[in-house]
Amino acid sequence: MSEGPVAGRLAGKVAVITGAGAGQGREIALLFARAGAKVAGCDVDTASIEETRALAGKEGLDLDLSVQDATDPAQMAAWIDGVAARHGGIDILYNNAGSARFAPFADMSLDDWHYTLKLELDIVFVPTQAAWRHLVARGGGSIINIGSIAGMRGAQVVQGFGNSAHATGKGGIIGLTPQLAAEGAPYGIRVNTISPGPIVTQASSAVIESNPAFRELFEGMTPLGRTGDPVDVAYAGLFLASDESRFVTGINLPVDGGATCRVGVAMKC
Structure with missing residues (x-):
């Protein structure tokens, strides 16, 4: 897994993180706090937010968490205005929250299509618009969106799991990012996307364990020979949130173990 020194890399910064209750969002919230940021996180699930709070408490980290x-x-x-008032402004917005439904295109219902686009596109648009004026007032900052390699290229349908809505939602995030980067540049706002590949989270684990064909595809994607962990994504986020990346904006960064650099997937014969 990715590792390295974090202390002080976000000292004095205020970070807002959506979807901080589990998986990649939780890892980001904890890593940013270890790096010295004041972290405000939200999630729709009360139990997961409380679990994140408990894990932070065990490390002596004080996270500003709420259900939103x-x-x-x-x-x-209201939430982002409150965070800015409590902490004196906002420097980082990490758009991690999201959800999707999967089916082959021919079987995808319009309700599932709309659900996925709302939970992958609206869920980036809404917090970003709410935070924008605070970043302008701050004199700039960093917005980090979570895309996916699903938004970069197609994938075969595996036992009923099709990517059409998910690919469209994440492709939209990837497309939105350079536009926001162009509009934010005059205000010192940087906007970048991270596109994870095969990352093992609570959500993906359930599918992997229940679907042997999907598991074989998932585990054979990367030339590096392993699947990823949320902390692998978190370290990329730490770089993009920090002043180390002050000349980086408008990019889509795959964190995928090299999955998008080759054609095909390693499958057992």
């Missing part, structure tokens, strides 16, 4: 719906403009505006 990142697709609700009124909730996001």
Whole structure:
């Protein structure tokens, strides 16, 4: 797994993280706090937020956590305004929250299509718009979106799991990023996307364990010979959030073990 020194890399910064209750969002929240940031995180799930709070407490980290719906403009505006008031501003917005439904294109219902686009596109648009003026007032900052390699290239349908809606949602995030980078540049706002590949999280573990064909595909994707961990994504986020990346904006960074650098997947014969 990725590792390295973190102390002080985000000292004095205020970071807002959506989807901080589990998986990659939880890892980001803890890593950013270890790096010295004041971290405000939200999630729709109360139990997961409390678990993140408990894990932070064991390390002596004080996270500002609450239950919020990142697709609700009124909730996001009130929450982000409150974070800025409590902590003196906002420097980092990490758009981690999201959800998707999967089916072959021919079987995808319009409801599932709309659900996925709301929970992958609206869920980035709404917090970003709420945070934008605070970043402008701060004199700049870093917005980090979570895309996916699913938004970069197609994938075969494996036992009923099709990517059409998910690919569209994540492709939209990848496309939105350089536009926001261009609009944010005059204000010192940098905007970048991280596109994870095969990362083992609580959500993906359930599918991997229940679907042997998917597991074989998932575990054969990377030339590096292993699947990824949320901390692998978190360290990329730490770089993009820090002043180490002050000349980096408008990019899509795959964190995928090399999955997108080759054609095909290693499958057992």
